[in-house]
Amino acid sequence: ETELLDEATITLAPCVNHPGKIICVGLNYLRHARETNSDIPDYPILFNKFTNTLAGHREAVPLPRESDQVDYEAELAIVIGS
Numbered sequence: 396e397t398e399l400l401d402e403a404t405i406t407l408a409p410c411v412n413h414p415g416k417i418i419c420v421g422l423n424y425l426r427h428a429r430e431t432n433s434d435i436p437d438y439p440i441l442f443n444k445f446t447n448t449l450a451g452h453r454e455a456v457p458l459p460r461e462s463d464q465v466d467y468e469a470e471l472a473i474v475i476g477s
Contacts, residue, residue, distance in 0.1 A: 406452075408451040409450065412449075413446060414474075417448070418442075419443065420439050421440035421442055423440075
């Protein structure tokens with residue numbers, strides 16, 4: 396018999412707690428570049444994130460005080476290693 400847990404009673408953490416590196420690719424599809432009025436890059440734009448940017452399911456995401464405009468988007472993560 397399958398046991399189901401009530402989602403309201405559990406806490407889901409990030410799937411990787413202490414990654415060595417978080418490397419991101421920016422403007423990796425044409426529509427996003429156009430939405431941001433950016434030039435189409437000739438090569439992938441790489442940038443990093445720090446481990447303090449990880450958040451669990453329904454966890455608050457702190458924003459810098461000096462931010463007056465933020466952008467949200469879905470992210471796809473690929474874990475290389477074990």
